[in-house]
Amino acid sequence: MRLAVVGVGPGNLADLTFRAAAYLEQAEVIVGYRTYLEGITPYLEGKEVLPGRMREEMERARAAVRQAQQGKRVVVVSGGDPGVYGMAVPVLQAALQAGEAVEVVPGVTAATAVAAMLGAPLGHDFAVISLSDLLTPWSLILRRLRAAIEADFVLVLYNPSSSRRQDKWRQAVELIQSERPGSTPVGVVWDATRPGSRRTLTTVARLDQEPVDMRALVVVGNSQTTISNGWMITPRGYECR
């Protein structure tokens, strides 16, 4: 291993894989967004650490490639799984440009970590959608949301809201409320990738009352999803064929 992008799972050292831990231990340089580095402090000791900030992913990726080109063993850390809105894309792009080899080490992704906290809401087909319009036209995000609702997918909404775009979150909620029954179960988990995470179970009708922000992940059930005894469950099929 010279350059790897490694998923460290949902922010809890217990949810790290053995492979990810081995890569972190072998690394000479560890590159990552500060929040994710805080989750893996035991692995940082004696390492060269290059922390980064949000929205500087490409710079961080290029810095990692330069370190690898100097012959160092470099790990770029990504929360959850690096391939899902994570560092795998920028690192692969930077490595491609530089002609450098790279490995991708998967991790427990936030969607399934959150699902486990809620019960089993992803028991049937689901669509993963980021509501951030930083790099994607808002019209396309709404089109995806509508298509996924109409085809009865369970929805997993990343980056649902921020102080900058509360109006867009309201639009998304209105769309969901207009297309799915108000009684449809919804789970919201905050800080799923960090210590102190918390969850709530609600419904589509009451979704606008939840303080949803960038730290939340929202799971909207399909037509078969139920809440029983604190568990959100989407059955594995449609029994009434």
Added chain:
Amino acid sequence: MRLAVVGVGPGNLADLTFRAAAYLEQAEVIVGYRTYLEGITPYLEGKEVLPGRMREEMERARAAVRQAQQGKRVVVVSGGDPGVYGMAVPVLQAALQAGEAVEVVPGVTAATAVAAMLGAPLGHDFAVISLSDLLTPWSLILRRLRAAIEADFVLVLYNPSSSRRQDKWRQAVELIQSERPGSTPVGVVWDATRPGSRRTLTTVARLDQEPVDMRALVVVGNSQTTISNGWMITPRGYECR
């Protein structure tokens, strides 16, 4: 812990999480489908093992609950993540019926393990669809496929084909070919959750030439996905806003 359903990741002991390993070590009884048990043999020694067969998930779940009710520490093993077409749903349902507590321990899900083998094809919004019509009407599966293609989701297709329904796989391929450009990148990975896995990169136009079966997972790119130097990459957005 008395009863837990534990994701053991993509069939490689290195991709097990520390939490999953701790649960396996503490278990007195381990319940699971044979193929997944084979991947974790070092953890089975000295344990009571209840192997199960495919399509007997509910019986397996009830057997696990009965063992827990006898006061034993029971782990139900699920490949990948237990919440994604796995054992979390039947175990939660059986535990609910019996009034028994249960924990869900997430694992690295096949979709992201496969994505890591291909590069970073899930860098943007994606839809996870099972093509198995055992419990879901085929018309709904086709509707989901069509909706996801039209809204430019990356597609992750589980259980794409089997000897029983090769005709349905052909229908799905024809739908994909009619709605997405022939040059769209496609990645296929066989046996992702088992040793000896292999991958191929192809295109939508040539997808019908791949020997896709139940052991394959198919990832169809969106309009932005590229293949470069053996990596399938879906960029994080749409740069031409």
